[in-house]
Amino acid sequence: MGRACKAYIAGAFEHPTRHAVDQSVAQLHAEVARGALADAGLSKDDVDGYFCAGDAPGLGGLSMVEYMGLDVRYVDSTDTGGSAYVVHLGHAAEAIAAGKCSVALITLAGRPRAAAKATLPDYDNDTPDTAFETPFNQMIVNNYAMAAMRHRHEFATTAEQLAWIKVAASHHAQHNEHAMLRKVVTVEDVVNSPMISDPLHRLDCCVVSDGGGAIVMVSPEIAKSLGDRCVKVMGQGEAVKTTNRGQVDLTFTAGVKSGAIAFEEAGLTPADIDMVTIYDSFTITVLITLEDLGFCEKGQGGRFVSDGNLISGVGKLPFNTDGGGLCNNHPSNRGSMTKIIEAVRQLRGEAHPRVQVPDCTFALAHGSGGLISTRLCSATAILGRNDA
Amino acid sequence: MSASYPDYPIPAPALDAQPFWDGTALGKLLLKRCTDCGETHYYPRAICPYCFSSATEWYEATGRGTIYSFSVMRRAPVPYVIAYVRLEEGVTMMTNIIDCDFDTLAIDDAVKVVFHPIKGGFSLPLFTPA
Numbered sequence: 001m002g003r004a005c006k007a008y009i010a011g012a013f014e015h016p017t018r019h020a021v022d023q024s025v026a027q028l029h030a031e032v033a034r035g036a037l038a039d040a041g042l043s044k045d046d047v048d049g050y051f052c053a054g055d056a057p058g059l060g061g062l063s064m065v066e067y068m069g070l071d072v073r074y075v076d077s078t079d080t081g082g083s084a085y086v087v088h089l090g091h092a093a094e095a096i097a098a099g100k101c102s103v104a105l106i107t108l109a110g111r112p113r114a115a116a117k118a119t120l121p122d123y124d125n126d127t128p129d130t131a132f133e134t135p136f137n138q139m140i141v142n143n144y145a146m147a148a149m150r151h152r153h154e155f156a157t158t159a160e161q162l163a164w165i166k167v168a169a170s171h172h173a174q175h176n177e178h179a180m181l182r183k184v185v186t187v188e189d190v191v192n193s194p195m196i197s198d199p200l201h202r203l204d205c206c207v208v209s210d211g212g213g214a215i216v217m218v219s220p221e222i223a224k225s226l227g228d229r230c231v232k233v234m235g236q237g238e239a240v241k242t243t244n245r246g247q248v249d250l251t252f253t254a255g256v257k258s259g260a261i262a263f264e265e266a267g268l269t270p271a272d273i274d275m276v277t278i279y280d281s282f283t284i285t286v287l288i289t290l291e292d293l294g295f296c297e298k299g300q301g302g303r304f305v306s307d308g309n310l311i312s313g314v315g316k317l318p319f320n321t322d323g324g325g326l327c328n329n330h331p332s333n334r335g336s337m338t339k340i341i342e343a344v345r346q347l348r349g350e351a352h353p354r355v356q357v358p359d360c361t362f363a364l365a366h367g368s369g370g371l372i373s374t375r376l377c378s379a380t381a382i383l384g385r386n387d388a
Numbered sequence: 389m390s391a392s393y394p395d396y397p398i399p400a401p402a403l404d405a406q407p408f409w410d411g412t413a414l415g416k417l418l419l420k421r422c423t424d425c426g427e428t429h430y431y432p433r434a435i436c437p438y439c440f441s442s443a444t445e446w447y448e449a450t451g452r453g454t455i456y457s458f459s460v461m462r463r464a465p466v467p468y469v470i471a472y473v474r475l476e477e478g479v480t481m482m483t484n485i486i487d488c489d490f491d492t493l494a495i496d497d498a499v500k501v502v503f504h505p506i507k508g509g510f511s512l513p514l515f516t517p518a
């Protein structure tokens with residue numbers, strides 16, 4: 001019923017662990033694959049396409065296809081950092097539409113918390129850009145802080161406005177038994193938490209957690225046989241923004257492009273979207289992304305997120321109803337897989353009853369990969385309920 | 389005032405960017421400009437990222453600019469300022485702001501380059517209020 005689409009999400013699974021002291025990375029990938037296939041009602045032998053990114057061990061797709069004993073005819077290990085899984089979602093939809101595969105498995109897993117490593121990757125001297133960044137002690141947090149500082153300068157965005165994003169996430173996380181941080185916090189709690197890198201406080205930053213997640217995507221024919229828990233892929237877009245040859249502008253991301261492409265493909269507008277899941281590495285990431293996707297005017301993000309507007313049941317645009325990366329989970333320092341999974345829960349009506357969006361028909365999942373002030377890949381997926 | 393400095397990681401430059409670091413070791417801030425299209429780009433590359441010409445040449449910048457954005461990294465053994473500085477030549481580069489009161493820095497402040505020697509024979513192009 002409803003609109004036609006290229007592919008469906010038939011299975012989704014988020015690993016319950018947040019601290020994987022005894023599991024290998026490959027094992028975590030296989031555990032989330034098993035969970036997503038069981039959720040879909042499919043078996044390992046049904047999988048004929050496999051997608052993973054740089055968090056997979058060894059030679060990515062090859063190592064994991066072997067570990068899991070898969071037999072695939074399509075493999076894609078595109079790595080765009082934390083947005084890779086929303087990129088894979090689009091690539092898998094295209095591959096399914098082209099007949100290159102019919103059951104696509106996408107996995108993410110990692111254990112940065114157990115390994116005590118949540119830092120930038122090590123690059124060698126054939127990486128052209130990093131020699132002009134790492135010597136100045138660029139960290140992840142101060143890269144994002146520069147975007148927040150510029151946003152404050154141009155648009156008078158306040159620390160209190162940014163704090164509302166964390167407040168909303170915490171309101172949702174209190175209902176998630178797996179969330180790392182379940183305590184509801186206030187704007188005062190956020191702005192009074194220790195300053196890490198101006199203007200970002202500790203509570204403006206996401207958690208470091210272990211675990212992972214997976215989704216299984218299928219062709220419309222297979223989706224029909226699996227029933228109404230399958231979620232439609234309505235549209236997807238991806239784009240890359242860089243330091244632009246030295247013409248740096250920190251006020252927007254490639255979400256301007258990826259969002260427009262996804263909305264165009266879906267034939268929808270921001271007004272049609274019932275809830276969003278947005279990669280929330282830091283509060284500023286969400287604020288700029290909401291502007292870029294067209295949920296408010298550029299520069300109005302601070303006003304838009306204030307006063308609980310992102311809290312389910314309170315505001316106009318419920319976001320990250322699982323608690324997001326700010327409170328729930330941020331496996332492998334890559335946040336977009338969990339965004340897809342929570343959007344799927346909402347569209348199935350299977351989110352926690354206290355955060356479930358009534359009559360949720362269309363949801364948007366957005367990932368950002370790389371670093372906001374240097375080079376970032378944005379990817380946007382618009383998903384629809386089975387009958388949308 | 390900040391009298392102490394953090395430990396600076398040593399740059400690992402690609403081959404086509406080595407002259408930049410040879411320049412900083414001699415107290416010169418070198419940029420790359422395309423002699424075909426005239427555009428200056430940053431970071432410096434062998435191939436012009438505007439027109440794809442290989443006719444790129446090094447030239448010395450004035451070393452003056454303004455702060456485009458910055459952040460004081462407080463959670464570090466020695467707090468420091470990371471910044472983007474927009475040079476007079478029109479390109480913006482990542483750097484640190486040193487030898488100043490971190491709490492009074494502001495976007496659009498005028499700054500000038502200083503060369504800060506580190507390990508390995510490298511010298512970093514850092515900036516200080518002009």
